[in-house]
Amino acid sequence: MPDKLIERGVVIVNRLGLHARAAAKLVRAAGAFRSVIRIERTDGGGSADAKSILSVLMLAASRGTELKITAEGADAVQAIDAVCTLIEDGFGED
Amino acid sequence: MSAKRKNVRGERRWQGVGVSDGAAVGRVLRVHGGAQENVYRATLEAADVRREVRRFHAALRLSRRQLVAVKRRAEQLLGTEHAYIFDAHLLMLEDRKLIDDVEEYIRGERANAEWAVRVVADRLLAVYADIKDDYLRERGSDVEDVMRRLLVALGGEASPHRLSHDAVLVAEELLPSAVADLDFSHVRAVVSDAGGWTSHTAIIARGLGIPAVVGVRDLYRHARTGDEIAIDAATGEVVLRPSTETVERFRANASVGSQTAVAAAATVDKDARAPLLTSDGIEIVLRANVELPAEYEGVRRFGARGVGLYRSEFLFSQSGEMPSEDEQFEAYVELANVAGDDGARVRLFDLGGDKLPGGSSEIERNPALGLRAIRLCLRREDVLRTQTRAVLRAAAHGRLSLVLPMVSDVSDVRRARRIIEEERARLGSEGKEIGEIEIGEIEIGAMIEVPAAVIVADRLAREVDFFSLGTNDLVQYTLAVDRGNDEVAEWFRTLHPAVLQSISRVLSAATDAGIPAVICGEMAGTPAYAVVLAGLGARDLSMTASAIPRVRRALAGIDVAGAQDVARECLECACADEAEEIVRVRFTERWPSLFPPKTLPARKAEGYNFKRVDETAPSQS
Numbered sequence: 200m201p202d203k204l205i206e207r208g209v210v211i212v213n214r215l216g217l218h219a220r221a222a223a224k225l226v227r228a229a230g231a232f233r234s235v236i237r238i239e240r241t242d243g244g245g246s247a248d249a250k251s252i253l254s255v256l257m258l259a260a261s262r263g264t265e266l267k268i269t270a271e272g273a274d275a276v277q278a279i280d281a282v283c284t285l286i287e288d289g290f291g292e293d
Numbered sequence: 294m295s296a297k298r299k300n301v302r303g304e305r306r307w308q309g310v311g312v313s314d315g316a317a318v319g320r321v322l323r324v325h326g327g328a329q330e331n332v333y334r335a336t337l338e339a340a341d342v343r344r345e346v347r348r349f350h351a352a353l354r355l356s357r358r359q360l361v362a363v364k365r366r367a368e369q370l371l372g373t374e375h376a377y378i379f380d381a382h383l384l385m386l387e388d389r390k391l392i393d394d395v396e397e398y399i400r401g402e403r404a405n406a407e408w409a410v411r412v413v414a415d416r417l418l419a420v421y422a423d424i425k426d427d428y429l430r431e432r433g434s435d436v437e438d439v440m441r442r443l444l445v446a447l448g449g450e451a452s453p454h455r456l457s458h459d460a461v462l463v464a465e466e467l468l469p470s471a472v473a474d475l476d477f478s479h480v481r482a483v484v485s486d487a488g489g490w491t492s493h494t495a496i497i498a499r500g501l502g503i504p505a506v507v508g509v510r511d512l513y514r515h516a517r518t519g520d521e522i523a524i525d526a527a528t529g530e531v532v533l534r535p536s537t538e539t540v541e542r543f544r545a546n547a548s549v550g551s552q553t554a555v556a557a558a559a560t561v562d563k564d565a566r567a568p569l570l571t572s573d574g575i576e577i578v579l580r581a582n583v584e585l586p587a588e589y590e591g592v593r594r595f596g597a598r599g600v601g602l603y604r605s606e607f608l609f610s611q612s613g614e615m616p617s618e619d620e621q622f623e624a625y626v627e628l629a630n631v632a633g634d635d636g637a638r639v640r641l642f643d644l645g646g647d648k649l650p651g652g653s654s655e656i657e658r659n660p661a662l663g664l665r666a667i668r669l670c671l672r673r674e675d676v677l678r679t680q681t682r683a684v685l686r687a688a689a690h691g692r693l694s695l696v697l698p699m700v701s702d703v704s705d706v707r708r709a710r711r712i713i714e715e716e717r718a719r720l721g722s723e724g725k726e727i728g729e730i731e732i733g734e735i736e737i738g739a740m741i742e743v744p745a746a747v748i749v750a751d752r753l754a755r756e757v758d759f760f761s762l763g764t765n766d767l768v769q770y771t772l773a774v775d776r777g778n779d780e781v782a783e784w785f786r787t788l789h790p791a792v793l794q795s796i797s798r799v800l801s802a803a804t805d806a807g808i809p810a811v812i813c814g815e816m817a818g819t820p821a822y823a824v825v826l827a828g829l830g831a832r833d834l835s836m837t838a839s840a841i842p843r844v845r846r847a848l849a850g851i852d853v854a855g856a857q858d859v860a861r862e863c864l865e866c867a868c869a870d871e872a873e874e875i876v877r878v879r880f881t882e883r884w885p886s887l888f889p890p891k892t893l894p895a896r897k898a899e900g901y902n903f904k905r906v907d908e909t910a911p912s913q914s
Contacts (some may be wrong), residue, residue, distance in 0.1 A: 215614070219381040219432050226384050252384040253391055253417060256432050259424040292614050 202215040202283050206269040207279055211291035217262035225233070226252045234272025236282060241265040249282060298643025305533045306636035309484070309509035311526035312495035314545035317482035319459035319503050319640040323513065324467065335405040345399050352446040357386050359442065370587045378435065385439045407447050412628040414422050414440035461524065463516045484531055486513045491757060502591065502839035506531055544837040546891070566596055573852040577827060579845060580635070582813055589631045591838030601812040602761060603628055603837020605680070606642045615676065621683035627895055629691020636692030638761065639684055640740065641670050643675065643698040666699035671708050677864065681716045688733025696738045696761050700746040706756045710737060742766035747795040754806035762799055764814030770790050786869035787816055788876065793829065793864050800830040811835050821876060821893050827853055828860030850887045
């Protein structure tokens with residue numbers, strides 16, 4: 200079965216953006232899946248491996264930043280759901 | 294420059310800000326930074342490269358084990374909301390990007406692991422330094438923290454656990470990891486270049502009852518691990534490589550400190566729970582000011598009668614996230630348990646607007662006079678309602694009351710009361726529906742800390758159940774002096790007649806209305822000032838728990854009638870200098886054994902120079 204590549208757009212909604220705690224949550228969530236998950240700033244400001252906290256932090260995604268999430272692999276659908284839900288819920292912060 | 298060289302081995306003095314009590318003499322232990330400066334570049338033989346990669350992995354594992362332990366300690370010491378940062382640190386250690394980059398550098402350059410880690414870290418830090426968002430950019434400090442840990446691990450040192458018994462920590466600023474890392478039973482004192490009264494360094498040091506001086510500019514650069522150092526938190530003095538005379542002087546102060554705090558704590562269990570009576574038989578209640586879970590132990594140990602002031606804003610984690618109702622509920626239940634029958638007074642979030650999620654990002658020109666404390670709670674009703682609900686629910690499990698910070702108008706109280714009542718009613722109806730919400734009784738008090746509240750204290754007294762006098766802010770607002778600003782430190786005068794008259798007026802208003810008044814603030818924790826407060830009519834004082842034994846000792850030895858005479862004289866004074874002189878002279882006459890000269894306010898000429906004294910002065914002139 201060929202691996203699926205799917206993508207979805209999300210916006211950072213929590214006040215502090217992708218700071219250390221939020222990034223830690225995101226990386227932990229992404230790490231639970233086998234798919235390759237990438238996060239890209241739609242403004243061309245760079246992209247990151249969702250399983251690397253250092254590269255996620257480097258996105259410097261503050262509130263309002265638009266991101267494109269892509270996932271590729273057998274569990275891509277579940278992976279993208281988990282990551283996008285976390286971001287859309289503001290990491291449960293505010 | 295030549296002056297500096299000449300004095301390399303001589304005594305050097307600094308003046309910082311003392312943020313706890315006591316004095317200590319010990320040996321410098323520089324925290325963090327040592328490894329960073331000693332990184333060297335070595336070129337490996339091709340055959341050694343694989344071994345070097347293995348060494349890097351061993352260091353990763355050691356760092357990981359340390360961090361897991363640190364995280365656990367931090368959860369206990371600081372609370373879970375502050376420990377999350379170590380989860381991010383753990384993820385950094387597992388980060389493929391970091392591991393791959395370092396390995397690649399070791400292999401490609403045949404470099405030693407230390408050098409590879411430093412190079413990779415510097416590249417990462419350069420990227421972070423370019424981030425525009427202030428908050429996100431600061432995450433660079435987390436990367437730095439993790440890298441330093443790795444470098445120390447590569448050196449094979451378990452540095453934090455090798456503390457000598459007379460360690461005095463010297464740091465630019467104590468990072469949260471260092472705070473949680475250290476076995477503080479071996480630490481005699483803490484000194485840092487940066488930091489203020491509310492820095493982590495200060496809060497932890499006060500919680501543990503060890504001397505701490507912060508804002509000691511440039512000390513870190515000059516101090517070397519192993520250097521002898523003397524510090525006095527009462528005066529903010531720090532002396533590196535002190536002369537024999539200096540050591541003697543600080544040791545004398547240190548023994549006074551240990552008598553009052555540590556040794557007194559040993560005898561506390563028996564006596565401390567007994568009511569405190571002055572020599573003429575008047576009872577005075579001493580309570581604890583509390584902020585961190587680390588301070589809870591001191592409440593019981595030092596015999597506090599409950600918690601007179603709980604600074605709830607600490608529930609906001611460092612990232613400024615708003616604590617949820619349930620998180621707050623749990624924290625308040627724990628607080629109520631610690632406080633016991635005497636109860637705890639929870640001050641509503643005393644914050645500026647910039648600290649609140651969803652708050653305005655506009656910089657206020659004058660934040661001390663801006664949208665903060667009760668004003669912010671009334672503007673951001675959601676925040677007030679959440680906190681109120683959590684306190685009301687927790688009050689079903691213990692004795693809690695609410696304190697409204699920075700009240701300046703009776704309508705502040707009325708508006709807050711209305712919202713609190715609404716939440717009580719709402720909790721009641723929710724409880725009927727699901728049948729499991731308990732609501733406790735709470736009293737509502739006003740923090741009296743701005744001159745307007747002092748002037749209308751009689752009217753406020755009719756609308757609240759108690760007063761809390763916050764002397765730190767009262768002095769600041771009454772005298773229009775920023776206590777954090779060194780330039781105006783000489784105008785910050787606790788015994789200014791305007792301050793004393795304000796306190797006297799508020800205490801009378803409370804007495805007339807038949808409500809209690811508790812005085813919280815540094816003033817209450819300073820024995821000489823506590824006696825003046827008793828003379829002004831105060832019978833209920835709240836202070837850092839570790840200050841309780843010495844305040845207790847002072848108050849047990851004085852007569853309130855005598856204190857009243859002194860207070861009356863002070864109230865009549867024309868200026869702070871005169872009031873301080875009265876205290877010096879009268880206390881020495883009346884209670885010479887209780888108040889040796891150095892426990893009394895210093896004469897202005899010697900005591901109010903907050904500048905660094907003379908960095909390059911020779912040891913003896």
